[in-house]
Amino acid sequence: MDLNLTACKNEAFADALDFLDHQIRSGVKLGLESTRQLLARLDNPERRCRFIHVAGTNGKGSVCCLLASALAASGYKVGMYTSPHLVNVRERYRINQRAISEWEFARLMEEIRRRGATLFGKEGAPSFFEVCTVLAFLYFAREQCDVAIMEVGMGGRLDATNVLTPELAVITRIDLDHTRALGETRYEIAGEKAGIIKEGRPVVVGYQEDDAMQRLREEVSSRSAPAYWMCEHTKLIETQLDADRWLQANRFLIDDREMVYESGLLGPHQLENMGLAWSALHSLQRQGWFLDKTNIAEAWRRTVWPGRFQRLRPDFIVDGAHNLSGLEVFYRTIRQLYPPEKKWRVFFGVLEAKQWQQMLDLLATITEEFIFTGIDHPRAATPQMLEEYCRTYHPRIKVRTVPRISTVANALIKDSIPTLGVGSLYMLGEFFATINGGEPVELWTSDGGSGQ
Structure with missing residues (x-):
């Protein structure tokens, strides 16, 4: 993971990146114990914010971006944590689309290093991704976000983000990826992704292949979670590309009500991502969340997701x-x-x-x-x-x-x-x-x- 240490001019930020770079040596590990221990040292910031938790194989980042821009356009202060970053680690942490400042990143990382000192520098120390995730919880709590969108790093059940209790879980399309860690079949992988579903908490499930869908239905039933199945409520109709403006119009039905929204996210797959994002917003609206559909339309028109078509x-x-x-x-x-x-x-x-x-x-x-x-x-x-x-x-x-x-x-x-x-x-x-x-x-x- 390139943290651009050589290009950094802010000394405190460079020190924070250097500390984070050392955590890469802990390798990639699945499990929640290290994350929970570090969060406890910080007075459990993950308990002081509302969250929307997004898992899946493809489309997670686009769905997170659409949800964050829609809720910000509706007047909420919205945090968003995604991974990996393209250029600068600050991209992982955004509030109303603006990346965290170098100063704030450095300040929070120093607090994590100081208060979690006895957990670092030994076997089982928090990993790079675990430290990144803890910083997200701390940042969004300190900034008093109304809600934060949290993207799973890998899997779900044992991912560091899975210490939270969500207002809503969202599962995008599941496919074969990270098979060494998550399983060789969609059925197995879906079981790992479904780990973000919490007892009695609502979940929105995107289109799935039959084997993944079977596992997700089993997991939803075992947790008594209210589920909104995109395949039962949402019909994707068509996309139309405006090549001059490089915008795509997406047309779909939600419970037989037609929706048409433009977006800077391009490709036929983005119709599915937008349909899922709107399904999630519809679920939130039924829980009493306010949505400003006029502002959402403008926000989505201006939304891009770097490095995605x-x-x-x-x-x-x-x-x-x-x-x-x-x-x-x-x-x-x-x-x-x-x-x-x-x-x-x-x-x-x-x-x-x-x-x-x-x-x-x-x-x-x-x-x-x-x-x-x-x-x-x-x-x-x-x-x-x-x-x-x-x-x-x-x-x-x-x-x-x-x-x-x-x-x-x-x-x-x-x-x-x-x-x-x-x-x-x-x-x-x-x-x-x-x-x-x-x-x-x-x-x-x-x-x-x-x-x-």
Whole structure:
């Protein structure tokens, strides 16, 4: 995880990043005990805010962003915690779409380090993600947010965010991902995702494959949770892209009532994400929450989600499709928006555990040149590994490798070759850090356009 230590000019913020960087050595671990211990040292800030908890495989970030912008537009003070960040760790923490300041991040991290001192520097110390999550709880409580949207990092049942009790749980579409940790089948993975469902607390469930849906229904029943099943209440109708404004109109029915909303989130999958977000808002409204539909329409028109089918110029698109199902959606969107004969230069980097062979097979059908790049991650597929596969199975395609995307990012963005950047968010983060100078990327446009 690149924390941009070398680019940091604020000494206190740099110290906070250095401390957080040390927690990476604790590795990735599932379980709640370390998070609970650290929160107890901080007087349990997770008990002083209302939460909406979002789990799933694909679409979590978009749904979080839509919910946060809608509730902020309705007059609420809304925190949002998402991961991973693209460029700057501050992107993980937002209140009404604005990222946490360097000063506030440093102040809260120092408090965590001081009050949790005896928990660090030993076996079983809180991990990077656990510390990040605790800071989110502390930040939103101190800022007295009306509600905070919390995105699960991995799974759900044993994810560090799962120490909260939500006003509403939301589960997006579930697919095969992180199978080593969560299970080999959708049924098993759905059981882990369903861990965010709490006894008697409402949950909104998005469209699912049959095996995932079976498990979710079992888990909902066992917890006596009031459930809103998107498949029973929401019908997705169509999307229409305004190519001049780079906005997508999404048309769907909620309980036979037609909804049409524009958004800067593009692709046919965003119709499903918006339908799920509105289903969640509908559930909140039935609980007595106020929604300003006029302001929501304007907010969604101006909402973008960096690194998710984002246009940097008319024929330069980047997307954090880091698994096969995500790439299939990205591929269908490209096919929908551009002539079928159009060929692309594609820069690509991915973690080795992903189904990268199948991802490359799909991309090869629209690619005339691959640029394979390394990623700052211990489990990354190497450029040489990707190159060898491509030269063996797709020899007609031109291939070059670079150690890191930062070595070519500025050159790529300046030339006129049609380009797709797709794969790991770690790769896209380095790309944006290079072209934007390390500042947090924005979730909001001033004019309801592409966010360029």
